[in-house]
Amino acid sequence: MGDDSDWMKLPVDQKCEHKVWKARLNGYEEALKLFQRIDDKSPEWAKYQGIIKKFVTDSNSVAQLKGLEAVLAYVENANVASRTVGEVLSGVVCKVFNQPKARAKELASDICLMYIEIEKADIVQEELIKGFENKNPKVVVACVETIRRALCEFGSKTVTLKPIVKVLPKLFESREKAVRHEAKLLAVEVYRWIRDSLRPLLQNISSVQLKDLEEEWVKVPSSAPRQSRFLRSQQDLRAKSEEQQAVAGSDENCEDVADSAPQVDAYELLDPVEILSKLPKDFYVKIEAKKWQERKEALEALEMLAKHPKLDNGDYGDVVRALKRVIGKDTNVMLVSLAAKCLAGLAFGLRKKFGMYAGDVVPTILDKFKEKKLVVVQSLQEAINAVFLTTTLQNLSEDILAVMDNKNPSIKQQASLFLTRSISLSTPSTLPKSLLKPLCAALLKQVNDPAPEVRDAAFKALGAAMKVAGEKAVNPFLADIDKLKVDKVRCVHTYTQLKSEVYIPLSQIHLNSDVGVAKKGKPGAEGGAGAKSKKPAETKEIVETELSVEVCDELAAAVLPASCVKMLDSSNWKERLASMEEFYQVAEQIDISEMPCQALVRMLAKKPGWKETNFQVMQLKLQVVAVVAQRGRFSKTSASVVLDALVEKMGDVKCGGKAKDALTAIGEACSLSWIAEQVVSLAFTQKNPKNQAETLNWLANAMKEFGFTGINVKAFINHVKTALGASNPAIRAAAISLLGVMYLYMGASLRMFFEDEKAALLAQIDAEFEKMQGQTPPAPTRGSTKRTGGQEEGEEAKEEGGAGDIMDLLPRTDISDKITEDMVSKVGDKNWKIRKEGLNEVAAVLSEAKFIKPSVGDLPITLKGRLSDSNKILVQQTLSIMQQMATAMGPALKQHVKTLGIPVITVLGDIKNTVRAAAMATLNSWVEQTGMKEWLEGEELSEELKRENPFLRQEVLGWLAVHLPTMRSVPSDLMLCVPPLFGCLEDRNVDVRKRAQDVLPVFMMHLGFDKMNKATGKLKPASKDQVVAMLDKARALIPAKSAGPAKAAPTKPVSSVHPAKALAAAGKKPLGKGKEEEDKSCPIFTMVPNGKDIRVKDEKSLKTLKWNFGSPRDEYVEQLKVQMAPCVAKWLQEELFHHDFQHHIKAINSMIECLEEEHEATVACLDLVLKWYTLRFFDTNTSVLMKALEYLKLLFLSLSKHNYHLSEQEANSFIPYLVLKVGESKDVVRKDVRAIMGMLCKVYPASRMFPFLMEGTKSKNSKQRAECLEELGCLIGFYGMSVCQPTAAKSLKEIAVHIGDRDTSVRNTALNTVVTVYNVCGEQVYKLIGNVGFTPQIRLNALVQSQQAEPSHVCPVGEFYLDLDLLEQLESDQTSVVLPDLVQHKLGDLLDPVIIPEPKLRPVPTHFDELHAGPSSTINLVISQVASGDINTSMQALAQIDEVLRQESMAEVMVGHTDQFLIATSLQLRLAHSTHMADTRLPREEIFKLYSCAIGNMLTLFGVAQLAKEASMGVLKDLVQGLVTVLLDPRIEESQDGQQLIRSVNMLLRRLFKASDQTNILSALLVLLQDSLLSSTVSPKFSELIMKCLWRMIKFLPDTISSLTLDKILLDVHNFMKIFPKDRLRQLKTDMPHHTLKILLHTLCRLEGPTHKNCSLGAS
DSSP, X not given: OHHHHHHXXXXXXXXXXXXXXXXXXXXXXXXXXXXXXXXXXXXHHHHHTTTHHHHHTOSSHHHHHHHHHHHHHHHHHOTTGGGGHHHHHHHIIIIITTOSOHHXXXXXXXXXXXXXXXXXXXXXXXXXXXXXXXXXHHHHHHHHHHHHHHHHHHOTXXXXXXXXXXXXXXXXXXXXXXXXXXXXXXXXXXXXXXGGGGGGGGTTSOHHHHHHHHHHXXXXXXXXXXXXXXXXXXXXXXXXXXXXXXXXXXXXXXHHHHHHSOOOOGGGGSOOBOOGGGSOTTHHHHTTOSSHHHHHHHHHHHHHHHTSSSBOOOOOHHHHHHHHHHHHHOOOHHHHXXXXXXXXXXXXXXXXXXXXXXXXXXXXXXXXXXXXOHHHHHHHHHHHHHHHTTSOXXXXXXXXXXXXXXXXXXXXXXXXXXXXXXXXXXXXXXSOHHHHHHHHHHHHHHHTOSSHHHHHHHHHHHHHHHHHHXXXXXXXXXXXXXXXXXXXXXXXHHHOOOOXXXXXXXXGTTTOSSTTSOOSSOOOSSSSOSSOOSOTTXXXXXOOOOOOHHHHHXXXXXXXXXXXXXXXXXXXXXXXXXXXXXHHHHHHHSOGGGOOHHHHHHHTTSTTGGGOOOHHHHHHHHHHHHHXXXXXXXXHHHHHHHHHHHHHTTTOTTTHHHHHHHHHHHHHHHOHHHHHHHHHHHHTTOSOHHHHHHHHHHHHHHHHHHOSTTOOHHHHHHHHHHHHTOSOHHHHHHHHHHHHHHHHHHGGGGGGGGTTSOHHHHHHHHHHHHHHTTOOOOOOOSSHHHHHOOHHHHHHHIIIIISSOGGGGSOOBOOTTTSOHHHHHHXXXXXXXXHHHHHHHHHHHHHHHSSBOSOOTTHHHHHHHHTTOSOHHHHHHHHHHHHHXXXXXXXXXXXXXXXXXXXHHHHTTOSOHHHHHHHHHHHHHHXXXXXXXXXXXXXXXXXXXXXXXXXXXXXXXXXXXXHXXXXXXXXXXXGGGHHHHHHHHTOSSHHHHHHHHHHHHHHHHHHOHHHHHHHGGGSOHHHHHHHHHHHHHHHTTOOOOOSSOOOOOOSSOGGGSOHHHHHHHTTSOOOOOOGGGGGGGSOSBOOOTTHHHHHHHHXXXXXXXXXXXXXXXXXXXXXXXXXXXXXXXXXXXXXXXXXXXXXXXXXXXHHHHTTTTTHHHHHHTHHHHHHHHHHHTTOOOHHHXXXXXXXXXXXXXXXXXXXXXXXXXXXXXXXXXXXXXXXXXXXXXXXXHXXXXXXXXXXXXXXXXXXXXXXXXXXXXXXXXXXXXXXXXXXXXXXXXXXXXXXXXHHHHHHHHGGXXXXXXXXXXXXXXXXXXXXXXXXXXXXXXXXXXXXXXXXXXHHHHHHHHSOSOOOOOSSSOOOHHHHHHHHHOTTOOOOOOOOOOOOGGGGOSOSSOOOOSSOOOGGGGGGGGOOHHHHHXXXXXXXXXXXXXXXXXXXXXXXXXXOGGGGGGGTTOHHHHHHHHHHHHHHIIIIITTOTTSOHHHHHHHHHHHHHHHHHHTTSHHHHHHOOHHHHHHHHHHHHHHHHOHXXXXXXXXXXXXXXXXXXXXXXXXXXXXXXXXXXXXHHHHHHHHOSSSOHHHHHHHHHHHHHHHHHHHHHGGGOOHHHHHHHHHHHHHHSOHHHHHHSSOSHHHHHHHHHHHHHHHHHOSEETTEEOOOO
């Protein structure tokens, strides 16, 4: 208490500075009371002037709050308060705006506004804008909010807008959502005061933010804003405002309102840009160069600089004079146009500062209007319009009047049009009578000009003058002209619109080059001087009213001879022909300006008119139409007169060609886009199908000639659909041809419109599209592009008009009105069935619209809610709709990325792999349309990565690993993803860690090592060490940046692409194995004694569930998981029962690799393995299914080699489910299943297989029934009737029932099966099958009779076949020189996705045993054909040798021929690599079949020990070289089946290393390594692979050392060391060859000792 009494006695100002916060609090309270009662001129105020800042920066929050209240009172009342503004506001910004208390921020904001009220707005604004740079986002938000309040209350007169607008874009780029939100509110407030002047200043912010702003701006009231708070100096204005409000009430028309909302020009808010110093140093030299290309470079450089909307003042005299010379004297029209654009840019950028140069350039521009090229005229119009805005009409009047008497009508016309625009921008005060008089006098002369375009322009100018100056001022000048012309001037005056503002907003500056013309849809007569178009080739449209018959007769009679008119309707065709000849001559010779087009074409319709029966007369009529359209001012009105008749003549054999020519001429006159739509509509009203077909054919050709610009795609597609549904094939064919032409311009998106068509029709359309693939649309040869002429203009038109996406031509539908509230409520309903119904309606709307606009109402928010639906089916349906939406909306989808796209990433964390796969497909379809940039902007993606969901992290990281390498640059916001990426590197989930490691190099590619290394500073020390080590490791794997622009993302789900492969595709090796994979080297299967027998007993005693189900339930899966636990490795168990299909594929790959090594262990748990694979048969993922079938083929092949026989329990738990898959819809799956069934017969009796297949014939699936019946026929054909179980009669009766099946394929298969039985047992088949009905009996009899009519020699059924009888005959007949014909076989199955080519499907007939006689010469002949240059011959030879190699009893035939066969195969591999792959005429499928045959044969050969050991060193060397070359061929790797082929080659190499003579193969590898290092042309990767092969052989040395001939090996090493001594080895780019040799010698030394037969073993 004693302390309190000490400070309580102090004065108030000392209390406010006391160390004790309570003292300061008390001081602030007393100061507040003091400030509220003392006079504003009291000397007390001065005491607090130096300490007032401490009030706001108090460290105690309670005291600070009271201090702020005191400061507010001080500022409001003190006369010296204005002196404290700087220090107080800096304290407010730094120490108050960062406080959590809302009251403190509110008081601080009030203090700022109070300072503004006391006339310190500029300092307050400066301090607040400084606060925008503060690192604390809370401070930034408070500063922005305070400025917004100040603007709202004090208005734009007090708060300067220029500095605010300048920093707005930076605020929109902030990472903080709150800052961006406050910036949006500030932008809306600024818009209230300056309206559209703000738009051009915010064009560079993101499209999403701009769209949000546009939506908010629409909501801003249209009434002008009013100042609600006033400065101290404005108190009189305040009182006046309150008085007006009291009087007027709610009246919005108060005059003061306008004063409170001044019009702000956006130009004044911009900072000027200095461009003179930025001009190229050689600008003035180049602009006067002789080469037009150099002049063009100088002008283009100036044009880029002149595009800045506001330019800094300077001496532009030299630049203007240079441009004036180009405009006036340059002969290249493209450069004249470019110079005019530069001049316009300078005038717009300098405004009034350009006025001093206006008098120099206007005469030159006016004189250049003699140029007729439209692109030049438009540029000159733009330039002179811009120049006028910098000066006054008074200053330019002399120059204008000087050209009004020019002889060139174009100059006079354009001068009058310029006057029209200038006067329309003037006011009565700027158009005095002294100026009006000479202008009107000059214009009145032009009113009588012979050129109609000059007269029209003069009328417009006079009308504009009358509008501005008034009729009273202009009427005296019109006294000397006739009343008709005066009326026309007044008519023009009525439609003229004025724009009195001197400066138009920046957003509209370049939009209109002809202000003041009538806006009633009628084009001006100035020949294209209307709105500026992106297509300079576009010409004006001729408009004329429809004339009466009497007027037409009168006009036609004025130009046609009387005899011609009289004989037009003569009954004598010769007279009519003579009349038409005269008509034609007149049409060709008449002056264009005098040709009455409508009258002439109407005369042609005079009786008999278009019903003319004489083809010669009709042809002349059609020719007249063409000539009139080509030469005259032909309008759409004239065209409408004859179009119907022309279409009717299209199918005429004699007149059709002329009718097409006439239509083409009309197309040039009236535009193809209009005439085509009219013609097609008329064609489908014709009854003659030939007319319709020929019209479509003409249109297809016309599109190629005219181009595709302006075509109404959607309307055309409707007509094409009508044609496709026609019954006449010629119409359908013509429609398909037309679609082919449209495909050239539109691409694959055209197909979307026809997805609902029938399959057969769609196939024809697809075939037509395939013909057009790779072709480019031809350049237009007709139409406006051709008429404008000039190479430069053509190029410009191509650049501007042709560069755009043709998809922009597609009419897009606005579906926002179709997304009704009812539909939205359905989608959000509690009942899932109603939600599903709502989603169906949404999908139907999208399907109907095809292409949609980005405005889709509440659909994004509605769909976003369904992405988190508890019903996963609805989630998948929503994702499907979003994919549909992406295709329909196109690139405009970008604006929905944040709203709807980011939530898709959240779905990637779903526990169901099907949902994740659908989400990934949706994500990729969106990225394909939007690109990646929008997804990486902002913090949304980093927030998703922060979620501790392993599935989401795996998928997102994998997605990024695929897409980031394709980007040239990334937004800076990608850095926000780095911290969560570091978190993923330490995730508990192995796959997340692996994906994070894989994506590190890609992040580093864009962000750099230093940035990422710096980001580790925020990690814990232990984590930091690990992450930095990973960064160092990833640094060496950074892929090269994409050279081109970012491509569309692949549509393939990222989850199926390993990130390491994505890195490899970017040019780097995939990452190596991590620590997690090191424990996978142990055996994957464990042999449990009597384990299989125990499981069989448990199943029989019902201790476990019997493996019998329609679809696998959870209890079956759990039981299998428990049973497999002791039999398989733990890591494999996790992979086998993982919910992600990718892990299943990994598990199957591991089982494939260990199949041969762990055969016994695999057999020990074979029942469990087969059961697990039956589960995979129920998977919907095709990749897993194909991989499972691949393993099963290898498994049964291995079981067959080891003579293993399936037990009943194994067969019963596997075969029924295999039979189910034989009815699979995919051909490739059915093929593999049938192959497995063929192998099953080797490990399980065929008679036991028979009942399973019979059960399969009872399926509802017709394909399954047909396939089972076919298999039954094969079994009977091979094994005879004994295979039929339980009895032949019962089985055949069940088979015969299917002869009457509804399905054609089932009936035919059943018939073929019964015929097979007939071939086995003859007529007895009828007795066995019994009575099958009348119709089936007829079918069966017919088929049997056709079989009997065929030759009796029937080859045994099998995949390959050698004619053995012929072989024996050749061996016995020494004089025969006739070579055997190779048997033709179906080779379509050679490219099955199997590592080892299929073994034969059926046992070989017994007479193959006769081959032991050794037909050596025939084998030699067949082997010689293996190396044939013809692919088919080679494959047939390989097929026949394969038949021999696969039979163990026949293998001896190949003894002695191994080297010969391998040499031929190596030659064929070289031939395929060097010749076949380079031949574009050969389909790649055929080449891959050849590779598959060759590799399959060699796999079989090296599976026979005796043959494998025969291969010599030289042959092995060539073979390995050929196989490694295949592995390194990039063309194979890029192909669809390339990976499968590479896996097959790898397996062949492993088998070759294991089975061949170890000495020979080791020597071959050493020699290969030596040769590769000596050659300068061999790829380093080749040497690297050879060394890897050597390391594998070294690994086998402990097991194979006994079979090695060390002398030979040491000699090869010695030779190698002689060629590559130590010094030379060290000169190589890598030390790996030296290291490899050392390892080899050390291993030999360790195994054999330091010496061998007096040879010292050691490494140099």
